[in-house]
Amino acid sequence: MAGRLAGKVALVTGAARGIGKGIADAFAEEGAIVWRTDVQPIVGNYDRAMQHDVTSIPDWQAVADAVKAKDGTLDILVNNAGIELRAPLKDITLEGWRRVHAVNVDGPFMGCQVFEDMLADGATSDSSASVINISSIAGLVIFPDQHAYSTSKGAVRLFSKSLAIEWAAHGKPIRANSIHPGIIRTDMMEEVVEEWVETGLLNKEDPWKDIEVMTPSNMYGSPRDIAMGAVYLASDEARFVTGLELVIDGGYVAR
Numbered sequence: 001m002a003g004r005l006a007g008k009v010a011l012v013t014g015a016a017r018g019i020g021k022g023i024a025d026a027f028a029e030e031g032a033i034v035w036r037t038d039v040q041p042i043v044g045n046y047d048r049a050m051q052h053d054v055t056s057i058p059d060w061q062a063v064a065d066a067v068k069a070k071d072g073t074l075d076i077l078v079n080n081a082g083i084e085l086r087a088p089l090k091d092i093t094l095e096g097w098r099r100v101h102a103v104n105v106d107g108p109f110m111g112c113q114v115f116e117d118m119l120a121d122g123a124t125s126d127s128s129a130s131v132i133n134i135s136s137i138a139g140l141v142i143f144p145d146q147h148a149y150s151t152s153k154g155a156v157r158l159f160s161k162s163l164a165i166e167w168a169a170h171g172k173p174i175r176a177n178s179i180h181p182g183i184i185r186t187d188m189m190e191e192v193v194e195e196w197v198e199t200g201l202l203n204k205e206d207p208w209k210d211i212e213v214m215t216p217s218n219m220y221g222s223p224r225d226i227a228m229g230a231v232y233l234a235s236d237e238a239r240f241v242t243g244l245e246l247v248i249d250g251g252y253v254a255r
Contacts, residue, residue, distance in 0.1 A: 002029075003030060005234055010076035015037060033071060035063070036050075037063055038052060054110065084149045085100045097148050105152050125239070133156050134179050135153045135156040135178040136149070139156060140247070177245070179229055180245055181226045182215060189220075
């Protein structure tokens with residue numbers, strides 16, 4: 001079904017690579033007008049791309065001003081930008097802890113606060129605005145040495161539900177949902193795999209073969225797998241879907 005997002009204006013943070021790029025590309029394929037932002041340079045010929053630190057309120061306001069000036073409104077906000085910190089408790093600095101939460105939790109908070117009125121403007125119950133916050137299965141189940149990441153992603157999960165209930169209670173036509181990716185082959189996951197090889201957790205000859213057997217489906221995911229879930233949640237097909245945690249993980253947390 002082509003054109004599922006035709007004419008909708010979308011903003012995807014952390015869109016320079018990985019899941020964010022996959023979501024932005026899929027939205028564009030489905031007819032959306034896509035704004036791509038990232039703290040890193042965005043490579044490609046896009047007419048709506050901005051450098052953007054999601055921990056900065058002035059940066060958020062600059063993005064909002066640009067979207068309003070060029071498109072007048074926003075229909076879809078995907079808070080995807082995120083960072084990870086892997087360390088045992090005794091080695092985590094307060095600065096590192098706060099940095100992870102600033103990007104992973106404060107970023108979505110700022111984005112939703114800045115864009116709330118623009119998202120609600122012009123939306124209806126049949127064509128509601130959509131906020132999609134990218135969490136992780138680490139916000140549902142626990143992995144070793146990921147205290148900061150897991151707590152931040154757990155916060156994203158509950159923040160999304162809180163938004164869904166608040167906006168519904170106040171009659172605002174904005175849906176809020178979270179997506180919880182499992183093991184997805186991205187640059188960030190490549191770095192994790194390298195660490196696991198160094199510590200002996202994976203076979204260095206073919207570590208991704210070892211990764212495959214970590215999920216019941218015997219495969220790891222791609223950014224496209226997450227992107228198609230985001231397309232659904234962003235579309236009017238999901239008009240009755242809010243407060244959902246969409247787990248896309250090959251069955252990992254079903255064990």
